[in-house]
Amino acid sequence: MLLWSLLLALAPVGIQSDWLSISMPHRAYEGDHVTISCTGEKNHDIKRLKYFKDGSHIATYSSASSYTIANAKFSDSGSYFCKADRKLFLFIDIPEESRHLRLDVQELFPAPGLTASSLQPIEGSSVTLSCNTWLPSDRATTQLRYSFYKDGHTLQSGWNSAKFTISAIWKEDSGNYWCEAMTASHSVLRRSYRSYIDVERIPVSQVSVEIQSPKGWGVEGQTLVLVCSVAKGTGLITYSWHREDTEESVGRKSQRSQRAELEITPVRESHAGAYYCTADNSYGLVRSAVVNVTVKVPVLRPLLSISVPGVLPFIGDVAELRCEDKRASPPVLYRFYHENTALGNTSAPSGGKASFKLTLTAGHSGNYSCEADNGWGRKRSQVVPLNVTEPPPKVRLVNGPHACEGRVEVEQDGRWGTVCDDGWDMKDVAVVCRELGCGAAIHTPIAMLYPPVVDEALPVLIQVALCNGTEKALAECDQVETFDCGHDEDAGAVCEVLPSTS
Incomplete structure (x- = not known):
């Protein structure tokens, strides 16, 4: 009976007493980590500790412990207090209650607004999107991350900058755009309203x-x-x-x-x-x-051809070198070479072939080539060899016992004929012997000594040969054309036979 009276006397002491205290911030920003602590004068005497918000029980601990709000939200705003069962002695507990404190959770930053450098950009131009929001001055160092979206597709996520640039925007990029701003810890996220960007296309x-x-x-x-x-x-x-x-x-x-x-x-x-x-x-x-x-058409493959009056090239002949590239576009410049030594050049303004003429000497034997050039590359022809020889004699001794004796016949303009014996002497015979490669002149016989008789169809080509005896060929001597000579007056010649002509 005495114990019960004592408890009744002490009971009012625990309610709203200073034995149990509460500490917490009065203001916080959304996303903050908020700690509410209730402590007694002697924490080891607390057997049970309860936390309340706006009169509703929110947590219970078996000993002195803090209540933590890991990610503060607007809904966490309210009046907080705690209650404790304090051990008095033995198995007697006394209830204690702290005073009430209010927590106000404030907005860290407002919902961003999306702006664009142009809402009707010309196709191909650049557009910069800005995700605009602000932080309170006492939280100005808070790191925010920005993300940009178009029609449900992510354009950029977790961007440090509040701006995003589309370097070239196209007609198909027209659509609804928005952005999100979020704290680095992902605790607070705000989304902007949508903005429609209409990209204009310019016709070609x-x-x-x-x-x-x-x-x-x-x-x-x-x-x-x-x-x-x-x-x-x-x-x-x-x-x-x-x-x-x-x-x-x-x-x-x-x-x-x-x-x-x-x-x-x-x-x-x-x-x-x-x-x-x-x-x-x-x-x-x-x-x-x-x-x-x-x-x-560039020069491809020029062709060189060489033509001479007869079948073979002889000293004194005029040779014509022709070079042609049939497909090369004009104008074409042709260059002619003898053993890689330039002889000269000829231009073909309208294309086709070009030629170069050369009077042959013994030194003109060798390899010839030509080169074609029309400004888009030059090409050389294949080599064409040319062997220049002494021309064959234009005199002969016919029907004699050997090549150095017989009737005298000469060749003029491709036809053969006889020589009249008018004025025919040893000087004339000496020239004939020299031209034929025979020895010295021996005699001037008449041609009748060398039958058979000449066919009347064979003409008499020389009436009188006026040689001085030093000429190399009968054709070099002054001559008198035929006027009254027949074959009964044909001249003959006898020359010494040398070993090389026998």
Whole structure:
């Protein structure tokens, strides 16, 4: 009975007493880590500790412990207090209650607003998106991360910067954009309203085609580039190149550029002709004017030929060297060589062949070649050999016992005939012997000594030979043409026979 009276006397002491105290911040920002601590004058006397918010029980501990709000939210705002069962002695406990303290959780930063450098940008231009929000001055150092979205697709996530730049925006990039701002710990996240960006496309105009070449033409075997361009036009542009004569397409490309190139490689002569191009970015096809493509054919393989008056080249003949490359585009410059020594050059302004004439000497024997050059590479022909020899004698002794005796016959203009014995003497015979490679002159017999008789069809070509005896050939002597001589007056000659002529 005495113990019960004592408990009743002490019971009011524990309610709203200073024995149990509570400590906590009065203000916090959303996302903060908030600790609420209740302690007694002697924490080891606490047998049970309860925490309350706005009168509702929120946590119970078997000893003195703190209550932690790991990620403060607006809903965590309210009035907090705690209650404890304090051990008095033996098995007697006394209830204690702390005073009430209020916690206000404030907004760390407002929902961001998304702005764009342009909401109606021209296609191909750059657009910068800004995710705009702000932090209180006492939390200015808080790190925020920004993410940008378009129609449910992530453009950039966890970006340190509040700005995001689209370097080139296209028509298909039109749509709803928004952003999110979030603390580095992911504890607080805010999303902006959506903003619609409408990308404007400019139709193509002023389409042109040109040859990309320093001289404005193509060279067979190389690469020809046809450039199609537009003065205006954005987005994905489809370019197409065509021959004007057949209108067949020779190439097609689609790209986000106001200029496209078509390579024709290797170029052939058949590629020459008129070309045009078209461009279209879904607002209608636009055609260019025509450009004429010229294809130059480089020198390929020149051919050298050599012609002489007769079958064989002889000293004194005029040889004609002809060089030709049948396909090379004009003008063509031909150079002629003898054993790699330049003889001269000839130009063919309209193409085709060119020639070079040469009076032959014994030193002209050897290898000949020619070179063709039309400005797109020079080529040398294959070598053509030429063997220049002494011309055969234009005199002969017929029907004698050997080559150094007989009737005298001479050759003029490709026909053979006899010589009249008018004025025929040893000087004339000496020249004949020398021309034939025989020895000294011995006698001037009449031709009748060397039957058979000459056919009347064979002409008498020389009436009188006026030799001084030093000439190398009878053709070098002054002569009198025939006027009244017959074959009964034909001249003969007898020469010494040398070992080399026997």
